Amino acid sequence: MSTSQIAFLKGHGTENDFVIVPDPDNAIDLPASAVARLCDRRAGIGGDGLLHVVRSAAHPEAQAMADAAEWFMDYRNADGSIAEMCGNGVRVFAGYLQRAGHVEEGDLAVATRGGVKKVHLAKDGSITVSMGRALLPGDGVTVSLGGRSWAARNVNMGNPHAVAFVDDLAHAGDLLSVPPYSPAAVYPDGVNIEFVVDRGPRHVAMRVHERGSGETRSCGTGACAVAVAAARRDGADPARTGTPVTYTVDLPGGTLVITERPDGEIEMTGPAVIVAEGLLDAAWLDTVLG
DSSP states (O other), X not given: OOGGGOEEEEEEETTEEEEEEEXXXXXXXXOHHHHHHHHOTTTSSOOSEEEEEEEGGGSTTTGGGTTTOXXXXXXXXXXXXXXXXXHHHHHHHHHHHHHTTSOOSEEEEEEETXXXXXXXXXXXXXXXXXXXXXXXXXXXXXXXXXXXXXXXXXXXXXXXXXXXXXXXXXXXXXXXXXOOEEOGGGOTTOOEEEEEEEEETTEEEEEEEETTTEEESOOHHHHHHHHHHHHXXXXXXXXXXXXXXXXXXXXXXEEXXXXXXXXXXXXXXXXXXXXXEEEOOHHHHHHHHO
């Protein structure tokens, strides 16, 4: 494929922003270095990550899911590293598919490295993603920053999270670098770290350091992890009570609504916005792809 034919879009979900590269046949090679350049906010398009849009049947990592989901979200962090899942990314991915005419309002299945995710595109433009079940490993984790330390809840949403409840979100500092945590062996592949404060009954606010991206304006899997951690802290467990639990989670980029159901399924509802589309400059792209 000629580089002059490579299109891109830019989108965000509660200001967690992404470069979108449509590539149904998996014909574009995107090495980590190229992804990092595309996500660079000064030298590239800029984004917290990249959504490589591929048909499941065309991607070796997704072929086994092709019968369940036509489309595979090949997600990359801003540094080019591969990630299992991105909750805001799934909403933006689904929003792009609808904009491109590949899907309509209603239900949709999206393949990810974290499994097949069920998505519902509502008439009002909101998108709900069934994020799967949270795993709650019992490993004790401590997060430290600025001379303070907090016990953190280990939550896995298909990717790893450490959730720390703090008195003030400013205690998290600038979150440009990874906040120290221990023991390091609990997260051999790194971790997303959330700092959380209470805003009211079943209403919290958070900031997050995303693995491979630094602080981002929003993190969908992080919001789910925070809601589950808050529910357990508050003594709520839908599997035990048979009653769904819903938390409103405020992030710097907007608000997500997270519901945990008695069967353990977690649903995340929020917006997805496509803000621009265009073609990557061929000469620049040649230097990026080497």
